[in-house]
Amino acid sequence: METQAQGQEEKVMDAVLNIAKNISRSGEGSLIIIAERKDVEGLYETHYPQIKSDSLLTEQGMNVVVEKLATIDGSVIITPKGELVAFGARVLKSTTLPGFGTRHAAAAGITESIPQAAAVLISEESSLIKIFQKGSIVIEMDSAEINPNAMDKVIAFLTRNDMALIVATGLSLAVQVPYYYIFLVGGSYLIVKAIFEVTSSVLTGSSEKEKA
Numbered sequence: 692m693e694t695q696a697q698g699q700e701e702k703v704m705d706a707v708l709n710i711a712k713n714i715s716r717s718g719e720g721s722l723i724i725i726a727e728r729k730d731v732e733g734l735y736e737t738h739y740p741q742i743k744s745d746s747l748l749t750e751q752g753m754n755v756v757v758e759k760l761a762t763i764d765g766s767v768i769i770t771p772k773g774e775l776v777a778f779g780a781r782v783l784k785s786t787t788l789p790g791f792g793t794r795h796a797a798a799a800g801i802t803e804s805i806p807q808a809a810a811v812l813i814s815e816e817s818s819l820i821k822i823f824q825k826g827s828i829v830i831e832m833d834s835a836e837i838n839p840n841a842m843d844k845v846i847a848f849l850t851r852n853d854m855a856l857i858v859a860t861g862l863s864l865a866v867q868v869p870y871y872y873i874f875l876v877g878g879s880y881l882i883v884k885a886i887f888e889v890t891s892s893v894l895t896g897s898s899e900k901e902k903a
Contacts, residue, residue: 696772700850702749703773704809708846710758711811711820715834720815722766722794723757724801726808728776731768734804735780738765747773766797771850786826798823809849822849 707723714721724731746753748769757775761767765779785793785800798810803826810823822830830845 697850699749699773700771701846703747703769703771704846704849705842706748706754706757706773707769707811708820708842710754710761711813712834712836713758714761714813715818715820717762718815718818719762719813720794721761721813722782722798723761723811724766724768724780724782724798724808725771725811726768726776726801726805728770728774730805730808731776731801734784734801735766735768735777735782737777738779738781739763741777742775744775746775748775749773795821799826802826824849 703725707725711721711723744753744756748754748757750773753773753775757767757769757778760775760778763779765781767778768776768780770776782797782801784804785796786803788795788799794812794814798812798821802808802810802823806825808824812821812823813819814821818834820832820834821828830849
């Protein structure tokens with residue numbers, strides 16, 4: 692059962708990241724929070740009358756619904772299983788990040804308050820997608836498609852909190868165009884972009900430089 696639940700969480704994260712990429716390409720901003728219903732209760736309030744749905748995010752067509760809801764004012768909250776908890780939600784927990792706005796503050800605050808939660812922020816200004824866990828950005832990516840094998844490991848890292856998965860991916864990738872790259876900085880901050888070629892030697896050099 693645990694393996695089945697883990698597989699569903701990974702499917703939900705994959706769906707959320709695909710939604711985030713679509714929103715990013717449209718030039719809009721958004722915040723999607725993944726948290727257990729019981730954990731997030733009392734930590735948000737809604738701006739609009741809510742719709743109820745028994746459909747999960749991973750069911751056919753539900754991704755389109757959530758994508759539309761994510762582009763209105765406020766945050767979308769879903770459970771790791773893929774249940775829609777709320778949309779147009781104002782997060783009541785925030786942590787100010789110098790130089791960033793209310794979405795960043797909400798993403799940092801809610802994931803700081805709920806250590807098991809994740810928040811996927813799409814920046815309207817830069818079009819970058821930022822994933823928050825435990826109050827910090829753990830992954831930043833653009834909206835381009837990347838090597839599916841690498842993306843699977845990114846998703847596994849996000850759902851299992853196992854840094855070894857992503858480190859192994861970064862150090863073993865010999866990625867060629869048209870694939871995009873995973874860049875490991877300082878052992879904890881990841882960025883997925885195609886702005887330069889990343890090799891194991893570059894990654895090793897970066898890690899050693901950070902330690903110096």
